[in-house]
Amino acid sequence: MRHGLMKWREDELSQADVLSRQYRLQKSMEADGIDGVLIYTNHVRSAAVTYLTGFTPYWSDALLFLPVAGKPLFATALSKRVGNWIKSTNPTSTIDHSPRPGELIGKHMIALGCKKVGVVELDHMPGGLIDEIIGVTDVQLVDASTMFAEARTVRDAAEIALAKKANQIATDAFASAPKERLLVGDVTEALELYVRNAGAEECYVAIAPDLQKDTRLARTKGQVELGETFAIRLSIAYNGVWIRRTESFLRTAGDDNLTQLARWADGLSETVDPSLAMASQLATSSRPAGASISGWTLEAPIGNRPLQAVATEKNQTEQSLPYGVLTIQLDTKQGSFVLARPIGLHLSPPTAEGAV
Amino acid sequence: MVLYGNAWQNDYLRYGVDFGILEGEGIAIVTRDGEATLYLDDPFEADRASVECDDITIVVCKDIVRDVAAKINSFDNSNIAAAPQRHLPYGLAQLRQKHNIADATVILDHLLMVKAEEELQAVRRAARLADEGYAVFRDAAQIGVEDYALIAQIEAFFRANGVDDNFMIIGVGGPEMRGMAPPSGKKLKAGDLVTTELTPCIDGYYVQICRTLVVGPPNEAQQKAFSLYHEAMIAGIDKVAPGVSASDIAKAENDVFRKYGLGDYVTSEYTRVRGHGLGLFPDTKPHILEGVETTIEQGMLLIVHPNTYHPEVGYMVLGDSLIVGPDGAEVLTTTPRELFSVPQTRSAS
Known part of the structure; x- marks a missing residue:
């Protein structure tokens, strides 16, 4: 787990910094005809969500869904009691909690009318979360690892x-x-x-x-x-x-x-x-x-x-x-x-x- | 059997091959005759595994899912099971139907919950270090010190004493404190409650202790609240025995809160669990919660902790780890069950 200092420091990594990264990925989505990008995070496989939001989970896992336009949704199985901590360290996302975060994200995709969603490292995504998503929506899931890697190469x-x-x-x-x-x-x-x-x-x-x-x-x-x-x-x-x-x-x-x-x-x-x-x-x-x-x-x-x-x-x-x-x-x-x-x-x- | 793990959810993998993975992902294939192959996607982790686990075959992969899938596809007429079901990578989960891969999560869960004597030896060593670690924590707590510097003291002590890992969260404050989290740079000040769960890991096995201290003398409300948590923890521990349910233990703790009119504060709005299993994962089954009907068995390792928010003083914790013996609890942690007080005269330089 992470148990060193974890807090939002606007002077080191600003909201404008992470919003620029989100914007860059959204431009790539537009170019590739993707309605959104889905990324898994836990404290081991944290880097992509950390890059886009500045947030790393100290424990447990979560999903980040960045639509082609608009604000990302961060869905976690961590309880609402931890919500204030997550909000304080992840200020650019909407935070939602569910014991079934995949299902929550799937319903969000439906609400946004998504047809094709890119998943960073799709083959590595926990199968249980994918089961939750495809249990509620027939959205097409495609691997978006290369697209993400390319958007991420810019020196920041x-x-x-x-x-x-x-x-x-x-x-x-x-x-x-x-x-x-x-x-x-x-x-x-x-x-x-x-x-x-x-x-x-x-x-x-x-x-x-x-x-x-x-x-x-x-x-x-x-x-x-x-x-x-x-x-x-x-x-x-x-x-x-x-x-x-x-x-x-x-x-x-x-x-x-x-x-x-x-x-x-x-x-x-x-x-x-x-x-x-x-x-x-x-x-x-x-x-x-x-x-x-x-x-x-x-x-x-x-x-x-x-x-x-x-x-x-x-x-x-x-x-x-x-x-x-x-x-x-x-x-x-x-x-x-x-x-x-x-x-x-x-x-x-x-x-x-x-x-x- | 195919066992997946990463540094967060490592228990299934570690049970099969005894490797404490830190970075990347690991997948073990363990055959019925005892052969074990560990696939790792990080070359440095593979180096480490070859030093720490010299009796298994280690394979470094550029694409671990593809390589393990190829191996599974090469098995003919084999009965294959995999665990944990939820975390199995999608690229492997897709093979479930083709190879009729069974879900081994329940089998592994039981093996993980009920410890063998050799496992309990590591557990007892970890318990000793949990007590020693809390003493370090208490000594390091002083006015003006940042919460992350407190944790630095603990981690340094643990690294010097053979503790591989430690699950630890902290809370600093008063009635505004609703729970614990990683340190955020808060400085300790007079009157603060300082709560922590300390969970050192020895040879893969985690043991936890929960204690609360006050910076300066505790006030009357803090002392009164603490006596309630103390009574609830004892009620829970006294209930522990083979044959009772996890729910029975939780109910014994919660009934104490209800008796004092604080029943609202044992609900999910204010607390997560009233204790949980420990072992190769710091928060394993069974969860001690009303409604969880898992039968408690001899050899289980549990922590009973009535940790929750108290409306007058804030979030407070108290918990001891125990092994379920034939007649009840063998409590492992020996730190006094006190609301500790740090002298106000002790200040960080």
């Missing part, structure tokens, strides 16, 4: 600012981590405390406690001993926007070679464009001597998941992305290391488009 100043803020929290958290550390908990406790005190909505910490043995990052118990080198991944949500940052460490002291690798990764985050071919961008970057890239993964927010893998060294696709997170495995004479940085945050958003 508010989103980039939030991603930068999340990245700064992660950077500062790592900088504040204790330098004397023996156990996993010595580090993870301090990181979690820092990140949540800084107002993060969520924080996941994964660790590879001994990189010489295993570079895979997992949710490791606090009492496990750290090896000579270890890596930590911080996944942070701040006001609905997710980033990851992974750092590799020596257990006992700083190391010039590791510092050089980290600076190289910092440099990448200032130069790499997530929408361009990653392999060639990495090939032309000037890595520290003796370091070779053994693998990489590019993640981005394109659909319902806050971050999802869109390209790897084995699957090198290109697509327009608002921003990304690049994770790199590096081999050096000292061993293997893992680093991750948000990328594309330095690129300028286009001039805001779309009247509200």
Whole structure:
């Protein structure tokens, strides 16, 4: 569940910001002859509804229906007692409650005269909710994932600012981590405390406690001993926007070679464009001597998941992305290391488009 | 059996393959001979699963629904069941008729409700950490501190002590407070009620504690209200035994409110449930509500909490987790059943 700071902050993400996003998707609907777009949300598959409304459910699930014109309807099984909280954090939607939110949305589609509705990630929609919808209406449901992803690729100043803020929290958290550390908990406790005190909505910490043995990052118990080198991944949500940052460490002291690798990764985050071919961008970057890239993964927010893998060294696709997170495995004479940085945050958003 | 899960509704999946998924979606196919394959759509989660669950086969998918559908389509003459019915992705739900896929939700629900002894060992460890966590919460509560900073203290403590996850909501305020939610940046001030449900998870198993504290000395109305909740919780816990219904427990709690003329406040307008099951999900069946006729069985893990709105003081909570034993409740949480008070002299710097 989400249990960090969750509140509407007009200065960080304004109603005008999310209304512009809704307007952009509505223009795509018009062009595609779609009467509305339906999106599922829970706190795991939250990103599409968060993008359109700024709202993330801390618990339970819900449906958002954005008609081709007009205000979105947010239908949830959460009780009316939680309604005030939802209204306070989802100001651009009409909120309605029902133990059968699919049925409620289906009736709303009928009232609006919808014939064809796009569903983001239709195949992933809970079958029970689809059953509720088709139990009350014979509206045609079509997949709208591509349409949504395309509308969502526009770099958005508010989103980039939030991603930068999340990245700064992660950077500062790592900088504040204790330098004397023996156990996993010595580090993870301090990181979690820092990140949540800084107002993060969520924080996941994964660790590879001994990189010489295993570079895979997992949710490791606090009492496990750290090896000579270890890596930590911080996944942070701040006001609905997710980033990851992974750092590799020596257990006992700083190391010039590791510092050089980290600076190289910092440099990448200032130069790499997530929408361009990653392999060639990495090939032309000037890595520290003796370091070779053994693998990489590019993640981005394109659909319902806050971050999802869109390209790897084995699957090198290109697509327009608002921003990304690049994770790199590096081999050096000292061993293997893992680093991750948000990328594309330095690129300028286009001039805001779309009247509200 | 096909078992679906994500970090929200993970219990069915976790029962089958013991993986606590955090991101993306997971689907397990568990065969009758005990073979388990876990399909995950996130490569980092797959890495984590390969470390945390080294005895199952893990498959990373670009399109998890398509890949699992292909696997199901490859089964010939197999009896297939799936759970949970409501959450099964539409792309798989569409195969129900073609493959005569049975709904296994009820079978799994019973397995999830009645715990085996090994499961109860994790439950007892989680209960100890619920008590310790509430002590951290109480110590961190002080005038001027923001609600999210309070939660930060708890989460840090839990991460250092092997707690993988924690369900937690909070309320800060007075009579205007109608319930609990995630933190919104409220600063604690003198006279506030501070309510929380704390639900640490150990090895997948959640145990909950609900307590209320007052910033400064509690006033007479708050003390009087608390004694009512205390009486209702004890009435509910005393009712717990194999063979009674969930409704019987709820009625015992609600009758105390009715006795004091507060019957309106045990309705859905003011409260959700009077307790619920716990286990691999922090809010599982049976829901303790009048009208829920589920029979209580030995080995169930429940919380009894008469949490609701009180018209004079606001939303108040009190609840203890328990295992249903042969003769009644074995209460797990040991934090005193008090309306705690935080000294007004303790202020955040």
